[in-house]
Amino acid sequence: MIFVRSSSMRTFGEALIENPxxxxxxxxxxxxxxxxILAWFPADAANVERPWNDIPPDLLTERLATIRLPRTVVRLYDLERFTxxxxxxxxxxxxxxxVRxxxxxxxxxxxxxxxIKVTxxxxxxxxxxxxxxxxxxxxxxxxxxxxxxxxxxxxxxxxATTLDWQRVRLQELSSTGGIADIGGIPRTVDCELVHADMLDTVIPGDIIDVVGIVKFLNLDTDASRSRRGRDHALYQIYLQVISLVASRDGKGGESSEIDSPSGAAALDAHAAAQPISPEAPRLSQVLGERPKIPTPTAMSSLSKPQRSLTEADQECIREILQYREHLFEYLVxxxxPMICGHDIIKTALLLGILGGSNRKSARPLVVSELAEEATQQAADLDALAARCPIDASELTSSAETLATRSDTHVLVVGxxxxxxxxxxxxxxxxxxxxxxxxxxxxxxxxxTVTVSREAGSGEYVLEAGxxxxADRGICCxxxxxxxxxxxxxxxxxxxxxxxxxxxxxxIGTLAARASILAAANPVGGHYDKRRTVCENLKMSPALLSRFDLVFVVQDQPDLRRDQRISEHVMATFGGRRQRAAPMRWSVSTESSDGSESRDVKRVRRFRSQCRPDGTSAQNA
Structure with missing residues (x-):
């Protein structure tokens, strides 16, 4: 290409990164x-190498100028690496x-x-x-x-020519899968969305992949109107978004396995192609029926990646299935594994992580209650019809839908x-x-939610809590x-x-579909059996009723249990793992170099396949 030849880059890929x-x-x-060009040549001309060579350049330029195309936007996905x-x-x-x-x-x-035009x-x-x-x-x-x-x-x-504009703030993900790096503050960056089909396609809590151009902005809001602003030497980095892929899969799939069109460049059109000259053929006559361009509302559903089993996932499943006879015990x-015992509590936490199934049941409340009352008091169909003038079929179709949440809330008191x-x-x-x-x-x-003023405009914005x-995930x-x-x-x-x-x-409503896993200490430091759970925690019964599973753990003297815990602790931190009290399906948490062990990575990857979709759980 002429652009690559005229630049100092050896390949177009390098030019795309350095001069995007x-x-x-x-x-x-x-x-x-x-x-x-395809609009001016018949469909069979695609098999001919450069059919436009037979047309004089001036005539070809004149004909191409008569075609009006919709606005085109080039989208790039799936670069080689993340920054x-x-x-x-x-x-x-x-x-x-x-970035992600x-x-x-x-x-x-x-x-x-x-x-804008100035006079x-x-x-x-x-x-x-x-x-x-x-x-x-x-x-x-x-x-x-x-x-x-x-x-x-x-x-x-x-x-004046204006464009719709929206700003999204991203916070970096932790490499450990949710817990912030100790001693460091999570970094954030602002991303500017300037394309209409990107606006309002993400919500707080979404994990997104963004491809964009790094730019900087003067922090002084009056930079264009005052000399002080132009001389201000402090700038802030932001991203001008080229494309984004949102993943709302909280309880399924690791964020590093988001699939997107590899190396894809999408042609986006926002209006129908309209030739200026009547002699110019329409694109639909040459290319067939023009594909429908997704609306901004439909883009959110299209941006959700379709997950597939990779070779690493298949290898993980094969390794885990070695424990087929005791698979659930292995996961628990x-x-x-550094905590000895408490298998029931670990089971509850594991079930809270995996979640359940969303169940919706339609119950015609008005019909059932009225029909039961009418059947008892009326002796014939005429009396029933007189008491129930509304068609029962209409009430059944508009029955109230009762939805049961799929997330389990667990409280551990000890x-x-x-x-x-x-x-x-x-x-x-x-x-x-x-x-x-x-x-x-x-x-x-x-x-929950924080309301703060945005720098520059002074408008109130919502910042997710x-x-x-943790929407479609867990909050500990x-x-x-x-x-x-x-x-x-x-x-x-x-x-x-x-x-x-x-x-x-x-005024609005934000989704918070998360499992809450909580741990609390009783009042005074020790659990008093003479009091109820609410009295030990000074918690209202309304909040305690929200928890599906409540566990009370007491540190009672037990010679055999204390000896087993002592051996387990000494074996874990003293380098004598082989002398520990045997746990049939125990796994290690750290490798010899201090990094995360293969066992924990394998269990996390297998757990992500148990529920690949965050919206509809599969019965396991």
């Missing part, structure tokens, strides 16, 4: 020219990168200025001014006339030192979408008894699996 804007423009131009958000620094500005993260904030859709105050002539990065800067001199020395320009607002003991926190951390590490929080450092807004980020809350003031915020989220918001003029 110009490369994408070349791809878009090539796509437009290819479609126009960590913490690696987006000054050296990455201007490059094409692919969790959506934590979404702004409202606003309109940004793309181009010179001296000569009265108009000229068009483009607005790169949506920032309007008046021209320094009049370009319409060389003799005009005026520097005063009046913008014509009626000629693989959850936090004395300090029995391993509650370790089991919660192990459960959080098994899911790609999991949030681990501590009750004594968590607020109501941190659990722990329960929203440790020290549950230390957040007594925030209990009321969990009532709706645990039963209705949604969070209603009415703050700062924003």
């Amino acid at each position: 804007q110009e490369s994408l423009n070349c791809l878009g131009l090539a796509l437009v020219q290819a479609v126009k 960590e958000l913490r690696d987006l620094r000054a050296h990455a500005v201007g490059r094409l990168v692919q 993260g969790t959506v934590i904030r979404i702004s409202s859709i606003r309109q940004q200025l793309a181009a 010179c105050a001296g000569c009265g002539k108009a000229q068009e001014v483009n607005c790169p990065n949506f920032q309007f800067r008046p021209p320094m001199s009049c370009m319409a006339s060389a003799e005009c020395k005026s520097r005063v320009f009046v913008p014509d607002r009626e000629t 003991h693989s959850l936090c 004395d300090p030192g029995v391993g509650k926190s370790q089991m919660l951390r192990a459960a959080a590490a098994l899911l790609p979408r999991s949030v681990y929080v501590c009750g004594n450092t968590t607020t109501t807004s941190g659990l 722990a329960l929203v980020l 809350i440790d020290e549950f008894d230390k957040m007594s003031a925030d209990y009321q915020a969990l009532l709706e989220a645990m039963e209705q699996q949604s969070i209603s918001v009415a703050k700062a003029g924003i």
Whole structure:
């Protein structure tokens, strides 16, 4: 290609990474020219090598200019590697990168200025001014006339060209599968969506893959209007999104296995092709019926990847099936094997991780109740018809649908030192979408939704909390008894699996379909058998009723059990694993170099295949 030859890049792939804007423009131009040429030649001309060589170039250019095509957008997916958000620094500005993260904030859709005409105050002539990065800067001199020395320009607002614009904030994923790296703050980056079919296609809590161009923006909001802003030397990096793929599969599949069209470049059209000249044939006459372009609403369903079993998944399943006779016991003991015993609690946590099936039952409440009452009091059909003038079939079709949640909430109450926190951390590490929080450092807004002002515009935006980020996943809350003031915020989220918001003029409902796994210590440090669970925790009965499984763990003196725990601890941390009390299906959590062992990775991969779809669970 001429572009590659004229540049210093050896291949077009290198040019696409180093100079993405110009490369994408070349791809878009090539796509437009290819479609126009196909529109002018019959279908059998595709088998002829370069059929346009027989047409004079001037005539070919004139004919191609008569075809009006819809707006085309080049989309790129599945680059060779992902770039960590913490690696987006000054050296990455201007490059094409692919990142992965969790959506934590979404702004409202606003309109940004793309181009506008200005009128010179001296000569009265108009000229068009483009607005790169949506920032309007008046021209320094009049370009319409060389003799005009005026520097005063009046913008014509009626000629302004605007584009819909939305900002999404991403937070980096943890390499351990949900628990933030110790000692580090999760990095975030803002992504700008400027294409209509991308707007409102993601929600807080979605894990998305973004391909975009790294750019920087002056942090001073008045950069285009003041000299101080132009001289401001502090800039912020953001991503101009080229394409995104959303994965709302919280309890199924590791986030690293999101499938997308490999190396695909999509041609997007937003209007029907309309030839200017009546002599020009329509595209549908040459290419057949034009494919339907997905609407922005349909794009969210198309962006959901279709998962398939990879070779690593198949190998994992074959290894796990070695324990076919005791498969469930193996999975239970693989959850936090450093904690000896507590198999019932581990079983409950495992079931909470896997989830259940959504069940919806239609019960014609009005018909059944009225029919039962009428049957008892009426002796014949005439009396029944007189009491029930409404057609029963209509009531049955509009019957109330009762939905049963599929997520299991588990509460573990026990004395300090029995391993509650370790089991919660192990459960959080098994899911790609999991949030681990501590009750004594968590607020109501941190659990649900935070309303904050957006820099620059001053508008209120919603920032997702722990329960929203854990949608279709699990939320592990440790020290549950230390957040007594925030209990009321969990009532709706645990039963209705949604969070209603009415703050700062924003009224809406966010999904919080997450399993809550909580651990709490009793009041005074030890569980008192003479009191109820509510009295030991100072918890309201309404909140306690939201938990499906409640376990009470007491540290009672038991010589045989204490000896077994001592041997297990010494074998785990003292390098004498072979002398530990035998556990038939135990697995290791760390390898010799301190990294995650193959056993835990294998169990996590197998668990992800137990429920490949986050919306409809399969009966196992």
